[in-house]
Amino acid sequence: MPRSGAGARRRLQQAALELYRERGFDRTTTAEIAARAGVNERTFFRHFPDKREVLFDGEADLRAALMQEVADAPDGLQPLDVLLHAFRKAGRVLEENRPFSEPRLELIAKTPALRERDAAKGAYLSEALAEALRRRDVSDQLAGLAAHTGWATFHHAAQAWIDDPAQSLDAHLLQAFDDLRILFATVPATRARSES
Amino acid sequence: MPRSGAGARRRLQQAALELYRERGFDRTTTAEIAARAGVNERTFFRHFPDKREVLFDGEADLRAALMQEVADAPDGLQPLDVLLHAFRKAGRVLEENRPFSEPRLELIAKTPALRERDAAKGAYLSEALAEALRRRDVSDQLAGLAAHTGWATFHHAAQAWIDDPAQSLDAHLLQAFDDLRILFATVPATRARSES
DNA sequence: CTACTTAGCGCCAGTGACTGACATTCAGGG
DNA sequence: CCCTGAATGTCAGTCACTGGCGCTAAGTAG
Structure with missing residues (x-):
């Protein structure tokens, strides 16, 4: 391999995250990102298909990890418990990479x-999870x-x-799945919460 | 108002849907859409902020209608039943406009x-629905x-x-919300379905 | 009927995301 | 030391999208 290879890729991601946070996504050009990363603008598009994707690089890994966890989850669990099991494991990665994942999620949110790309990634991931569930005993x-x-x-x-x-994040995750069950309680549980 | 006003807008939507289905979204230029609609390319962007949005015009109306239905839903319903109530009413609009909404959804799916824009619209709509629920007795x-x-x-x-x-669509809607409750049944209901 | 206002529209120039084609450079194998 | 290939640089080009300016036609007041 020549000069850097994967090094340029990491520098591009770092430069993009910095610039998007400094000037905002719209006021940042791909040429500026490339310049800060020390490469040509064309190289940016050799590593990432577009200006947004540079922040969503781990998605393929996340999808693979989640599908693996769904496959490896213990037998006899209900579908949503299988997913909770997978999410808790995947959540660990997010928490360990917090200095990177927190500003990233903050930037995406604003x-x-x-947000549009994030929503699309979620839809693709959901379909992958559905496929993983079908490979278990789920209809x-x-x-x-x-x-x-x-x-x-x-x-x-996560939000x-x-x-x-x-x-x-793990606590929020457990809380959310608990709340999810409250939504299906026979007696409207919302009263109890809002009465306080 | 001059010449047509809202007429051009409708023609642009129609032309866009046709061209996207004929040649595909990527191989259609905004200039071609404008030409078929009999207007200038600049006029396209005066009516729609970008090439995708031309297919998502009804979203504001849908959001307003859904929020209204949530507000008007009978008291004492659980949150998800409130939403089901709203979705059933909104679904009627989709079924009545079937000759337009079916090819549109088909095109979006492929x-x-x-799909990216559609996912983003869903996220925005979800937040609007959350706000509407908060205005009821939901925490x-x-x-x-x-x-x-x-x-x-x-x-x-809908898919x-x-x-x-x-x-x-109404039948599918009822089916989906029924299935949703199966997911929370104490005994894994997935076995019963996949045994057949 | 005329003058004035205004909302849409056409036209033009420009920016920036993204692509295809070709030349170049650097690492490692022979 | 040459040679092959992967990563990069360079250049030209398309297309989505924007700001600015002038035009035209529909309503409105007099």
């Missing part, structure tokens, strides 16, 4: 174009539904974690 | 760029969670309707 109908609602719950927990970093 | 935590999972279920039902138009 940038419409990045076609329930797999898709469980995957989408499960992902929505995970995303909800709660950003808004309230005092508690761990 | 075009990555449009902050549960509102967001219910809105996101409820929307995921609605989206799931099932496209894949299987034999049954009505």
